[in-house]
Amino acid sequence: MPALDVETVLAEASAGFAAKRPKTRAMHARASEVMPGGNTRTVLFTAPFPLRVEKAEGATITDIDGHSYLDLLGEYSAGIYGHSHPRIIAAAKAALDNGLNYGAHHEGEVKLAEVITRRFNMDLVRFTNSGTEANMMALAAARCFTGRAKIMPMDGGYHGGTLYFSHGASPVNAPFDCVMGQYNDVAATRALIAANAADLAAVILEPMLGGGGGISASGEFLTMLREETSKRGIVLIFDEVMTSRLHPGGLSAKLGIEPDLKTLGKYVGGGMSFGAFGGRRDIMALFDPTSPTALPHAGTFNNNTLTMNVGHVAMTEIYTPEACEALNARGDRLRERLNDLFMRYQVKMKAMGQGSMIVIHPMAGEINSPHDIEHTDKRLRQLLFLDLLEQGIYVAERGFMALSLMVTDADCDRVLGAVEGYITRQRELLV
Amino acid sequence: MLHQAGNRFNAQELWQQDHDHVLHPYQHFDSFKKEGSLVLVEGDGCYVTDATGRRYLDGIGGMWCVNAGYGRKEIAETMAEQAMQLCYSNFFVDVTNAPAARLAAKLAELAPGTLNHVAYATSGSCAVDTAIRMAHFYHSRRGQPSRHYVISRKNSYHGSTYLGMTVGLRDGDQSPHFKYVPDLVHHLSAPYPYRRPDAMSMEAFSDFLVDEFAAKIAELGAENIACFIAEPAQASGGVCIPPPNYLPRMRDLCTKHGILFIADEIVTAFGRLGHFFASEAEFGIIPDMILCAKGLTSGYIPLSAVIFSDEVYEAISAADPDVWFTHGYTYSGHPVACAVALKNIEIIEREDLCGNAARVGDYLEKRLGELRDIEIVGDVRGRRLMMCVEYVKDKKTRERLPDSCNISKRISNACEADGLLVRPIGHLDVLSPPLTITREQVDFVVDTLKRAILKATAELKAEGVI
Ligand SMILES: Cc1ncc(COP(=O)(O)O)c(C=O)c1O
Numbered sequence A: 001m002p003a004l005d006v007e008t009v010l011a012e013a014s015a016g017f018a019a020k021r022p023k024t025r026a027m028h029a030r031a032s033e034v035m036p037g038g039n040t041r042t043v044l045f046t047a048p049f050p051l052r053v054e055k056a057e058g059a060t061i062t063d064i065d066g067h068s069y070l071d072l073l074g075e076y077s078a079g080i081y082g083h084s085h086p087r088i089i090a091a092a093k094a095a096l097d098n099g100l101n102y103g104a105h106h107e108g109e110v111k112l113a114e115v116i117t118r119r120f121n122m123d124l125v126r127f128t129n130s131g132t133e134a135n136m137m138a139l140a141a142a143r144c145f146t147g148r149a150k151i152m153p154m155d156g157g158y159h160g161g162t163l164y165f166s167h168g169a170s171p172v173n174a175p176f177d178c179v180m181g182q183y184n185d186v187a188a189t190r191a192l193i194a195a196n197a198a199d200l201a202a203v204i205l206e207p208m209l210g211g212g213g214g215i216s217a218s219g220e221f222l223t224m225l226r227e228e229t230s231k232r233g234i235v236l237i238f239d240e241v242m243t244s245r246l247h248p249g250g251l252s253a254k255l256g257i258e259p260d261l262k263t264l265g266k267y268v269g270g271g272m273s274f275g276a277f278g279g280r281r282d283i284m285a286l287f288d289p290t291s292p293t294a295l296p297h298a299g300t301f302n303n304n305t306l307t308m309n310v311g312h313v314a315m316t317e318i319y320t321p322e323a324c325e326a327l328n329a330r331g332d333r334l335r336e337r338l339n340d341l342f343m344r345y346q347v348k349m350k351a352m353g354q355g356s357m358i359v360i361h362p363m364a365g366e367i368n369s370p371h372d373i374e375h376t377d378k379r380l381r382q383l384l385f386l387d388l389l390e391q392g393i394y395v396a397e398r399g400f401m402a403l404s405l406m407v408t409d410a411d412c413d414r415v416l417g418a419v420e421g422y423i424t425r426q427r428e429l430l431v
Numbered sequence B: 001m002l003h004q005a006g007n008r009f010n011a012q013e014l015w016q017q018d019h020d021h022v023l024h025p026y027q028h029f030d031s032f033k034k035e036g037s038l039v040l041v042e043g044d045g046c047y048v049t050d051a052t053g054r055r056y057l058d059g060i061g062g063m064w065c066v067n068a069g070y071g072r073k074e075i076a077e078t079m080a081e082q083a084m085q086l087c088y089s090n091f092f093v094d095v096t097n098a099p100a101a102r103l104a105a106k107l108a109e110l111a112p113g114t115l116n117h118v119a120y121a122t123s124g125s126c127a128v129d130t131a132i133r134m135a136h137f138y139h140s141r142r143g144q145p146s147r148h149y150v151i152s153r154k155n156s157y158h159g160s161t162y163l164g165m166t167v168g169l170r171d172g173d174q175s176p177h178f179k180y181v182p183d184l185v186h187h188l189s190a191p192y193p194y195r196r197p198d199a200m201s202m203e204a205f206s207d208f209l210v211d212e213f214a215a216k217i218a219e220l221g222a223e224n225i226a227c228f229i230a231e232p233a234q235a236s237g238g239v240c241i242p243p244p245n246y247l248p249r250m251r252d253l254c255t256k257h258g259i260l261f262i263a264d265e266i267v268t269a270f271g272r273l274g275h276f277f278a279s280e281a282e283f284g285i286i287p288d289m290i291l292c293a294k295g296l297t298s299g300y301i302p303l304s305a306v307i308f309s310d311e312v313y314e315a316i317s318a319a320d321p322d323v324w325f326t327h328g329y330t331y332s333g334h335p336v337a338c339a340v341a342l343k344n345i346e347i348i349e350r351e352d353l354c355g356n357a358a359r360v361g362d363y364l365e366k367r368l369g370e371l372r373d374i375e376i377v378g379d380v381r382g383r384r385l386m387m388c389v390e391y392v393k394d395k396k397t398r399e400r401l402p403d404s405c406n407i408s409k410r411i412s413n414a415c416e417a418d419g420l421l422v423r424p425i426g427h428l429d430v431l432s433p434p435l436t437i438t439r440e441q442v443d444f445v446v447d448t449l450k451r452a453i454l455k456a457t458a459e460l461k462a463e464g465v466i
């Protein structure tokens, strides 16, 4: 039997995917006429052409060729309620019944702000339409508050389309003057902060890299950041757009390390577009319009009635602290069992992340920073993605999964079976 | 080596051939005809892989035997070299070979007390036969030919020959469809602390067992008893660690009455409890004979040995021109098997596998202890890398679950589905992994077993059994 190589196996999987999806292929051609590459959100694009979904229910999505999948991508962590949670649908309907977008203050935003500030330990909060916007505003607030210009993101960090720091700054980034911190490298980052202290307005990072691979910041690293920034009057910002779902009070509460500002997004709006930033009263007060020097913060949809009302129901009735703990426990179990599976087969695979967020990497060994996963074989990520699709399971191509509340233990068993099937079929490529 | 068992083997064909042509040890015909066998094709470290490519952590260590772990290239190479050099030598009367001579010297060095002599056999069962024949021979040579009774215990397993099955007596082993050697073996109570009478202290239980032996000696007459045979820790009869002091007191009775003490260490020797031999190191006794097999070669090739004392040797070898020890097998002292045993011992020493078994075994004991809280777990017991979980319907009364629940098999099947092999025996699941097992692997074993037990518990509830 000829030795199998990744290229051949991947080409076969790719061809198999295409052959079974004639309508998807045709729709992709049509889309390409009107959108660059037929796509309007880069991360969703996968070769040879992306999945195109027709409808979704619970934890199941169905593509336009009629294939159904267990959805484990979970809208990159925003889809925590599944696709048709009856309480969400009722809340949206109730909100619509009261009229869409008033162009005025209303009670909904107060109720949501009350819940969020309490739950995530913020003095004051402001809403935006996306996580990106929340981070842009938080950084702007820090710069105005400190009167300094520079910011320190982490090398490999992601805080939105205009705040993407893999291999330096993305060309479409907002033109901040950046000093790049090194995730989990205590000594190097401490030195950088010291060297730039006079100019640094903010340090921004996710306490666990979400989209960046499920890599957790060490306690030592975060403690150092907290100490150095406090000492030097630098604003510490935790991007909890993804990680806030990992604990009832967010990941910072779990870790017991409080930043000056936090940003939120994703699931908090109940599945509607959402973002928020908040934290220390003295910093957030910069936006108080009653002050003569108030900073402006604009946004047509900042307090749109749909997000405010549905978000409130979602956070008080659905993603309660108990539900949060149960979901994360389920995710922990699944991750442990995946890692047991990889250990048992001694394959170069590793499941990272925390709680309900899991990232499978096609490599073995320690993963402490984005550098450690830089050279993993992209083709093996694609292969796992296509193989799981073939078995009716949808994860992000980069191996990312975010369990929704609709995912059951039986679904987790199914995922384990599918991953084991993949390993037994392709073990030669994975050891 | 590339691992692609799933592509190299025709799983269905192998299954069918086995199904159509093989009679397995302890085959249960009704289920075998329906389900056939799990076809294993590869092993490495603590893992085995089946013909479809599924891998399992082998929590059974083959059959309590793959102590050094699977896939040891050194051992395979030793086998090949010895087979090329001398694949077989006659071993009868006065011919020997290098590995057999060296191994005997090595075993004499490792064994306790004056156990300096070795008779080889090929299986544990044959070692048991050899030992009992030797006990009869010994007494007869000392002028006491009436000493023929063998004292054994309930719940013991001493192999599957005609004699072995007569000596052992586990629940359900002695099928009415077989015959057994008459008027030879007397069985005492099992040193099974978990099922000792209610409210009896361990000390009292020990007294009871020892008194029972004393009474049996009085009943039969010491002059009619040849030997007492015992696994220091009963293995397949329930993984029972005897009450403290029990074995030394039994040893004393044997000494007092001229009864040979045969320690069946086929499971406990070669590291499973953290020592080369458990008799002295773990239980404080020096037997007259120690039987070993299994871990002696880590299961790479069949070999067993009866290691016996200077005193026994002196008696059986006392001058007499007409006496021959008319016992032995074609494959006694097989050079390839003995070479493997030597290499295996070298590995166990070099890698301090006894030390690993002690350290990781203690961790396994501790982690398995967590299962005690589960409703259907009556007992978790054993020592180090020889452990079991006993299931019950009622923790208080220790009442067993109905046999129809097939509880241990149900749980082992669930483990198997999650990539772990454990051994179901009656109402127990038994663990005896390779000595190379790591703490991380122990975590996997315990977590997986725990999940399977919880699943079974939920099922039994749904079925209204508990
Ligand atoms: C950590 C983090 N920050 C910010 C964002 C940007 O959020 P949005 O896509 O809502 O702009 C994301 C989205 O993936 C994120 O994962």
Ligand SMILES: Cc1ncc(COP(=O)(O)O)c(C=O)c1O
Residues within 6 Å of the ligand: B122, B123, B124, B125, B126, B128, B157, B158, B159, B160, B231, B235, B236, B264, B265, B266, B267, B293, B294
């Ligand atoms: C304690 C004990 N004695 C004897 C034997 C018999 O060994 P074999 O199966 O090699 O004949 C066994 C096998 O399981 C055993 O556990």
